Amino acid sequence: MTLFEATRKALLAGVGVQTKVRELIDELVEKGELSETQGAKLIKEWSEKADKTGKDFGKSITELIDKALDKMNLPARDDVEKLNKKVLALSARLKKLEEAVGAKEAE
Incomplete structure (x- = not known):
């Protein structure tokens, strides 16, 4: 598996997880186990953490590529x-x- 394929799979998995989390929170709100305010807050917090993780992941990939290019003397x-x-x-x-x-x- 290439680095591109691994990155693509990780990003697609992240999108799938984000969708499932939203569905779960919506379901908890519908059941009355969470208020709409709590649900919105959880979604916001989770989205912010997911965004930060995505940015960190991108930064890590960039650093890995830079190191690989440096070792290859390109x-x-x-x-x-x-x-x-x-x-x-x-x-x-x-x-x-x-x-x-x-x-x-x-x-």
């Missing part, structure tokens, strides 16, 4: 973008130098 996107900018700047300077040399040779 450049990060920012590194590639910086190199591209340098190449463009050097290409522009080279073009100007070539034009200057060409103009002097034409004299």
Whole structure:
């Protein structure tokens, strides 16, 4: 199983759990075991915790990927973008130098 597949399954499982929790709380409210206010509060608290967990999970995945790329000695996107900018700047300077040399040779 790839990292992408594992992440996808975890996210889908999280969505399924969230749906079940909401259904359970709604059922408890209907039975009168929880007030609507208590049910709404529980849903809000649970949603906030689920959001935080999701963000933490995303951060962990990003860190794992960064570490893997670092071990593989692959450049990060920012590194590639910086190199591209340098190449463009050097290409522009080279073009100007070539034009200057060409103009002097034409004299």
